[in-house]
Amino acid sequence: MLPVTERQRTREAAAGVPLGALIGLLAGAAALGVAELAAAFTGPRSAPLIAVGGTAVDLTPEWLKDFAIRTFGTHDKQVLLGTVAAGAVVCAALIGVLARRHRVPASGGLALLGLAGVAAALTRPSTTAVAAVPALAGTAAGVAALLLLSARAARAAAAHRACGDRRGFLFGAGGTVLVAALSGTAGRLLAGRRSVAGARRNLRLPAPSSPAAPLPAGAGLRVPGVTPFVPPGRDFYRVDTALVLPQVDPGTWTLRVHGMVDRPFEITFDELLRLPLLERDITLTCVSNEVGGPYAGHARWLGASLPELLRRAGVRSGADQVLSRSADGFTASTPIETVMDGRDALLAVGMNGEPLPIAHGFPARLVVPGLFGYVSATKWVVDLKVTRFADDRAYWTRRGWADHAPVHTMARIDVPGALKRVRAGWVPVAGVAWAQHRGIAAVEVRVDGGPWRRAHLAPVPNTDTWRQWFLEWDAAPGTHRLEARATDATGAVQTERRADPYPSGATGWHSVVVTVT
Known part of the structure; x- marks a missing residue:
């Protein structure tokens, strides 16, 4: 004791x-x-x-x-x-x-x-x-x-x-x-007190000098469970490295354009709004998106032409990338040849008829259709450096992700959902497909490894958007596997080969297993 x-x-x-x-x-x-x-x-x-x-x-x-x-x-x-x-x-x-x-x-x-x-x-x-x-x-x-x-x-x-x-x-x-x-x-x-919510709320964007055409009738299929063609802003995916949202005051915001250019310049937000503004329908996709994943979203964007800004600066021979930097230091590298090939690459200030949400880059961000967001969609952008891939590496490319990152051709099944139970008989199979800046020419569906059947495609405003699709399936009782694949407008068929998102985006056919009773 x-x-x-x-x-x-x-x-x-x-x-x-x-x-x-x-x-x-x-x-x-x-x-x-x-x-x-x-x-x-x-x-x-x-x-x-x-x-x-x-x-x-x-x-x-x-x-x-x-x-x-x-x-x-x-x-x-x-x-x-x-x-x-x-x-x-x-x-x-x-x-x-x-x-x-x-x-x-x-x-x-x-x-x-x-x-x-x-x-x-x-x-x-x-x-x-x-x-x-x-x-x-x-x-x-x-x-x-x-x-x-x-x-x-x-x-x-x-x-x-x-x-x-x-x-x-x-x-x-x-x-x-x-x-x-x-x-x-x-x-x-x-x-x-640093919040710029009030400044955003009071901002009135000018009318576009080149407005987008009305969405074609039927662009959004009325199939319950299918992602809306233009999702509500609160549902637009957000993937970035910002642990706190940068609060960038448009009154003090400037964009610096420099590097391998003949005429470097800076532009204020007021000056930006006085430029001709383009309104365009563009679907964005995150490279982290798994096959069938949710990190793709569509919006109607308003912004100045990024190619015109680069022409104003005078890009020098040998430059092959635009290294963009956000207010919080994040960087992205965009191939200049892609920006200048005629697509509607934007320095965007508006989203779905309103100023950009703070979470999506207010007051200004990049939107370059056809590329994964980590090389094309810098939020809170404040700096554009024209340079070369050999000289400057961006945040994600320093970590081994691909320099050039075109979005892959992809079809996603929204309904019926994975592991859902449905009644026997005619069942709607529907979803969205995307191949930005190439466009979707066909979507096919097969059941239990059988023959491929072509789905009905909804109309789209341009090749930079996703496309909804629909098929009726005569479902017999039992457990079944549904697969979908897309073909883009170049004739390339979505690959069956499975690959993880790293280093250049996920690939493979999306499939769901459902039980029919």
Whole structure:
């Protein structure tokens, strides 16, 4: 049997673990609150959680990024930030437990976490030294709170009957909570003042000098469950690297066009709106889209001609790419030959009759039909550098994705859905197909590996859009496999060969298995 004093020490040590964890969590909350307040002045991307999250995105291997997009879809960013926050909570709790006996090493551990935040903030694209301020301020607040609370907890433990010591710890803990809450709330309120939602709401776009023709009658098939030809804006897919939406004020926005050009120039948003604006129906597709996946969307875009902007600058011989950069530092590389081949490549300012949503690039973005978005659809664009692929690499191409990324010919079955149960008899099989800038000439469907049957195609306004298709199937009871394939207007048939999205987009026939009763 242990001596009484040893038993007491063991009991006190065990009881000190939850208290130490609480101290660490309170210190971490103070650190994050103060950091958020500082980030309201230096920019939201400099907040430690956002900066660390952005670095995590950059360092994540491609297979894990694909898994996150497939598994979590448009919620992948929330999952990432939640994971970073959970890691911070665990680290703070462990540091607090360590501080119950070793305050100096624990403070050093918290300082190291702060330095990681500093490093992450300083390595973000288009950043300055001021980005380190939130992490430094937060670290100072966190270390101060850790030392204060652990010291008061130690005094209370040494004289546990002294109410004054307990009261001192409670006062310290309450003060720390107050600092964390007030600074965090103030930071969020101040950051909200950066929002450009009001500027977007008040913006009135000019009428297009070249309006799009009305959609042909029947472009949207009235088949329940088929994706609308023009989906509601809230349903338009969003895949990008921005953990916080850039808030770009159109009043201060400029686009710089430079590099291998004869006449570099800058243009303001007001000047952009005074240019001839084109209105065009264009379907975009993300390279992360799996076969049959949801990351394709259609909209009516309004914007200035990108080829005309490049002609104004005077592209020099030897240049083969436009390296575009967004306000948050993301870059994309677009082949110049594709931009200049006659397609309606746009510097877009409008989407479906309204200014661009903030989530989709307000105030300006690129839209180049026929290419996957990672080389053609830079949101919040602020810079166009005419250069060569041999000299400059963009965000995704540095990570092994293809330089030239034409969208593949693809058909998707929307109805019946995978693993659905349908009644025997005539069943509608319908969906969408796309081969932007080539156009869809045919869609075929087969059942259980049988003969291919041609589907009815809805009319489309141009070859840059997706196309709805429809087939009636006389379904017999049992379990059946439906497959679809498309043929583009060049005569190329969608390949059966299965390939993952990396490095140049997924390929293969889309199929669903259904049960007929």
